Amino acid sequence: MSYSLQLDIPGANAVLRRAFPGRDQAYFPSVTLVEPGRVHVVLPYHESTLRPGQLISGPTLMGHADTAAYVLILAHIGDQLMAVTSSLVMNFLRGARPGELHAQAEFLRLGRRNAVCDVKLWTESPDRLAAQATVTYAIP
Amino acid sequence: MSYSLQLDIPGANAVLRRAFPGRDQAYFPSVTLVEPGRVHVVLPYHESTLRPGQLISGPTLMGHADTAAYVLILAHIGDQLMAVTSSLVMNFLRGARPGELHAQAEFLRLGRRNAVCDVKLWTESPDRLAAQATVTYAIP
Amino acid sequence: MSYSLQLDIPGANAVLRRAFPGRDQAYFPSVTLVEPGRVHVVLPYHESTLRPGQLISGPTLMGHADTAAYVLILAHIGDQLMAVTSSLVMNFLRGARPGELHAQAEFLRLGRRNAVCDVKLWTESPDRLAAQATVTYAIP
Amino acid sequence: MSYSLQLDIPGANAVLRRAFPGRDQAYFPSVTLVEPGRVHVVLPYHESTLRPGQLISGPTLMGHADTAAYVLILAHIGDQLMAVTSSLVMNFLRGARPGELHAQAEFLRLGRRNAVCDVKLWTESPDRLAAQATVTYAIP
Numbered sequence: 001m002s003y004s005l006q007l008d009i010p011g012a013n014a015v016l017r018r019a020f021p022g023r024d025q026a027y028f029p030s031v032t033l034v035e036p037g038r039v040h041v042v043l044p045y046h047e048s049t050l051r052p053g054q055l056i057s058g059p060t061l062m063g064h065a066d067t068a069a070y071v072l073i074l075a076h077i078g079d080q081l082m083a084v085t086s087s088l089v090m091n092f093l094r095g096a097r098p099g100e101l102h103a104q105a106e107f108l109r110l111g112r113r114n115a116v117c118d119v120k121l122w123t124e125s126p127d128r129l130a131a132q133a134t135v136t137y138a139i140p
Numbered sequence: 141m142s143y144s145l146q147l148d149i150p151g152a153n154a155v156l157r158r159a160f161p162g163r164d165q166a167y168f169p170s171v172t173l174v175e176p177g178r179v180h181v182v183l184p185y186h187e188s189t190l191r192p193g194q195l196i197s198g199p200t201l202m203g204h205a206d207t208a209a210y211v212l213i214l215a216h217i218g219d220q221l222m223a224v225t226s227s228l229v230m231n232f233l234r235g236a237r238p239g240e241l242h243a244q245a246e247f248l249r250l251g252r253r254n255a256v257c258d259v260k261l262w263t264e265s266p267d268r269l270a271a272q273a274t275v276t277y278a279i280p
Numbered sequence: 281m282s283y284s285l286q287l288d289i290p291g292a293n294a295v296l297r298r299a300f301p302g303r304d305q306a307y308f309p310s311v312t313l314v315e316p317g318r319v320h321v322v323l324p325y326h327e328s329t330l331r332p333g334q335l336i337s338g339p340t341l342m343g344h345a346d347t348a349a350y351v352l353i354l355a356h357i358g359d360q361l362m363a364v365t366s367s368l369v370m371n372f373l374r375g376a377r378p379g380e381l382h383a384q385a386e387f388l389r390l391g392r393r394n395a396v397c398d399v400k401l402w403t404e405s406p407d408r409l410a411a412q413a414t415v416t417y418a419i420p
Numbered sequence: 421m422s423y424s425l426q427l428d429i430p431g432a433n434a435v436l437r438r439a440f441p442g443r444d445q446a447y448f449p450s451v452t453l454v455e456p457g458r459v460h461v462v463l464p465y466h467e468s469t470l471r472p473g474q475l476i477s478g479p480t481l482m483g484h485a486d487t488a489a490y491v492l493i494l495a496h497i498g499d500q501l502m503a504v505t506s507s508l509v510m511n512f513l514r515g516a517r518p519g520e521l522h523a524q525a526e527f528l529r530l531g532r533r534n535a536v537c538d539v540k541l542w543t544e545s546p547d548r549l550a551a552q553a554t555v556t557y558a559i560p
Contacts, residue, residue, distance in 0.1 A: 020191075058203065062228070086231070089228075090227060092224070132528045227556070272398070364512070372508075
């Protein structure tokens with residue numbers, strides 16, 4: 001399957017900033033890679049994302065997985081359409097130590113009506129995944 | 141299957157407050173029902189939980205589903221043990237209009253090593269579910 | 281949410297038999313309840329469905345969950361349309377002892393483009409679930 | 421994360437044959453690759469696995485995903501222990517055309533008490549996935 005891009009890295013970052021206008025700019029996620037079928041999005045570390053036990057909280061991981069899938073989709077279908085999450089399956093694999101939260105999102109399938117994305121998340125190293133998510137979006 | 145309780149409503153609320161000491165007390169979730177195999181937990185409305193489109197955000201829904209499952213488990217195994225989410229499957233069913241966010245959590249299974257919980261979420265009415273989650277916890 | 285039915289029990293059984301013309305009639309699933317938003321489908325016991333350990337196999341449970349969701353959807357949208365499973369999430373809760381396999385399927389949501397169904401499965405008793413599934417269908 | 425193997429390809433095939441003694445040998449799955457953290461398992465084509473529409477059926481895909489995850493785990497923990505599927509999440513991505521069914525299974529995590537496996541399935545080409553599954557096993 002070949003994928004063609006509608007947005008580059010600055011374009012993807014601009015879309016993200018427009019989508020979340022009220023979010024704190026200091027801790028805003030940053031798109032660092034956009035290539036056919038794949039993106040990489042980094043969330044800066046902030047201690048407010050920790051849960052008891054000094055690990056990054058589940059809602060932070062789930063929210064970032066969803067953001068990465070959203071970026072992946074918009075990078076391929078462009079900014080004009082509105083995509084909505086229909087399901088998110090999250091497997092928590094090991095505690096996410098404090099640090100920048102990395103998400104790599106890839107298409108399992110991009111169809112006309114929906115997209116299924118595989119998202120891997122880590123702080124320490126891509127060899128020590130903190131979580132894996134499968135995120136499905138409906139595309140209107 | 142019969143379930144026996146270790147905590148009542150005040151006990152469950154106390155556990156929740158100890159688990160999240162830093163969270164804003166004005167918008168803290170409140171346990172309103174504890175019965176064998178089932179709990180009900182309400183999250184007060186706050187506009188910071190909205191996403192574009194004036195709907196309650198996905199991370200808010202996922203976080204509240206996880207909280208309700210946690211309360212359900214601790215109500216049955218007591219406060220002494222530490223339970224950790226191992227997976228969360230979320231189906232977004234319709235947009236969650238602004239309002240108090242209700243979660244009803246029930247056991248699908250409570251075993252010695254893990255628990256599987258069904259969680260239904262809504263703001264408008266239990267007949268109009270915003271989301272359904274299946275949350276699995278590992279019990280050490 | 282109110283649901284209206286397009287098929288009754290004989291109609292649902294007829295649809296099922298047309299959908300699986302080659303399947304052995306002696307062990308064919310039987311629709312025993314059709315009501316708004318809910319169906320009950322029973323799979324007769326056959327020892328070929330066992331796996332090592334004398335328990336009903338995972339593929340049998342997953343296949344029957346999918347069948348029950350399919351019956352639920354067709355009972356509400358009628359026989360004319362073709363629905364396709366887009367995802368199936370299965371939680372295995374305890375070993376399914378040999379016996380008739382019961383599935384109760386209910387809508388979490390029936391939309392125009394897709395349906396999300398909760399399916400509970402058991403052989404011994406509905407209080408001792410063998411498995412729970414969430415099945416999503418795309419509706420063309 | 422580094423993984424060490426307990427079984428080679430012949431050993432993995434032998435375990436599989438012992439686990440399913442009654443299954444038809446002509447259409448038995450075959451392990452074709454075993455390496456640290458990954459296996460490849462092929463199911464020969466047989467028309468009894470088709471569903472209406474001349475596509476490989478959902479239960480066949482789900483059963484094969486489960487088999488591949490089982491092989492992956494036993495290849496790493498050895499034959500002496502009994503592992504049981506605790507959940508299986510299946511995303512159906514496109515219709516699986518008739519042909520040999522390939523499954524590639526990789527660890528997302530192998531822990532002492534459980535394992536989470538990513539499984540990709542296809543008949544035509546690995547670039548045209550028919551389905552993706554996340555399979556979790558409990559390890560006693």
